[in-house]
Amino acid sequence: MATEKQIAANRKNAARSTGPRTISGKARSRMNALRHGLAATLEDHGGGTTSDTGLDLEALSERIGRIEVERGKLTFEIETQLWEGNGSSKEIDDRLRQLGALERYAKRSASALRKK
Structure with missing residues (x-):
């Protein structure tokens, strides 16, 4: 007390x-709170195509595309470090952590878009 x-x-x-x-x-x-900028322009996104379900299809498509690009970059960096053997375990762990955070972001984004 x-x-x-x-x-x-x-x-x-x-x-x-x-x-x-x-x-x-x-x-x-x-x-x-900005960590990666994937959704930075989506808040100001106006005039999207809203489907019958209430989803902004343009925003959803753009967000998924940006997430996939980031996933590809991180996966390539991890594979390169493992293949060449020049990445420390800390660097690889950091990339894997970023990949996990990106996965959680993708799930939250999909959930938020479904609620709209």
């Missing part, structure tokens, strides 16, 4: 934590 002193300190800190106030600060903080 928090003490009165801790609660007062939390309230004081919360009053100062209001986020960015300037236009440049807001633009910079908007990019904080």
Whole structure:
């Protein structure tokens, strides 16, 4: 349980934590969660072809295409490092981790598009 002193300190800190106030600060903080840019232009994507199911088919096609390109690049890098034997296990692990993250992103994207 928090003490009165801790609660007062939390309230004081919360009053100062209001986020960015300037236009440049807001633009910079908007990019904080951007990891790979695969969906960066999809939020501003307008006027797509919406099917009877409510899916934006152009956005879906574009997103899947970009994911597949990234998968291909990562797979090629992993194969090259393994074949040539010049990649350290840490580098290969990093690429495999990126590939797993990309797979999770693809699943989340498909799920989000189905919900729309």
